[in-house]
Amino acid sequence: MSAGVLLLAAGKGHRFGSDKRLALCGGRPMLQVVTEQIRRAQLPLLVCLKPDDNLCEQLLNGLGVEYCYCPEARHGIGHTLAQGIGRTPGWEATLIALADMPWISSDTWREIADASGAERIVAPVHAGQRGHPVAFGKHFYPQLEGLSGDEGAREVLRRNQAALHLVSSDDPGVLRDVDRPKDLA
Template sequence: MPTIPALILAAGFGNRFGSDKRRAALADGCTLLAASLGRAQAVFEEVHVVLRPEDDPAELGLPEGCNIILCEDAGQGMGHSLAAGARALAAGEGEAIAVLLGDMPWIAESSLRALIAKAAPSRIVFPVHHDERGHPVLFGRDFWPELQTLTGDEGARRVLRAHVSAWVAVGVDDPGVLQDVDSPAALSPVPSP
């Protein structure tokens, strides 16, 4: 099994939600962010969460000892959060970084394992469900230097567009790879067809 650290981006402000969605409770009482973290921890040996400096991990429902990366300029967009995470992981081992979002708790473990199986330093691997590209995206080590320079609110789109030949799409029967939470109504997963 390749060494692949997971990076959960959770330093955003979620303005469309109306409040701090990371703290929103799911049906089981778990916070949205804690549920997303738990799903990643079930598959990845090493998981890091990108937060803002003022965040209290305990208030977000995160367990003690969780690997936290602070992004000083998170307010300037997701690109900054991803760059901060990539810089923090650059010195470590790993063939790829799995970039997950803190508001996607319903990705199936089997989908994560299928993505890991395709990861390599020269590949960008992502799931596809019903012809739609989803999350997470696994960026091979060859792309880490570019991730470290990202800015703005585009996330990694620039890196994706620049390296189409490196794409590896993995078909999954998992609506969870498309389901993020942008409003309180989205706190319940969409049932599978």
């Protein structure tokens, strides 16, 4: 099974007040922390950036991480996701990841990838709540490529509940994201 990670890092982050992807988390930029966790899991990674995202581009170049620009990112996460899925290099499944979730462990990334399949949707569950990342098999790529605006993958998930496979996780990081600077404390 060939699975990879599509890291969505093209959002605006209005509530944070500055570029949260570059905010320090444990002394390193949050985007770096997330990419390092994914790479520790030994998974292929493609990061989606907004156009002219020079600081994040420099950071990713320094880390040797592959990225792509999503020209329509300003229109919402649906556009970014659709464009990113269209650029994945033939993976059987893609873990959709959010750049503001630095506490997901490398073991969790690996567990979700290992449970994925071409016709499955896989998500972790911690303390009774579904979390991230969510893996979509290639069977669902056409639906993901049809997303637009602020419509994220949740709608694809809703339409395909029968394909959803939940993986029990002891990782609280699957539920924790960063919306405001205080969330990094």
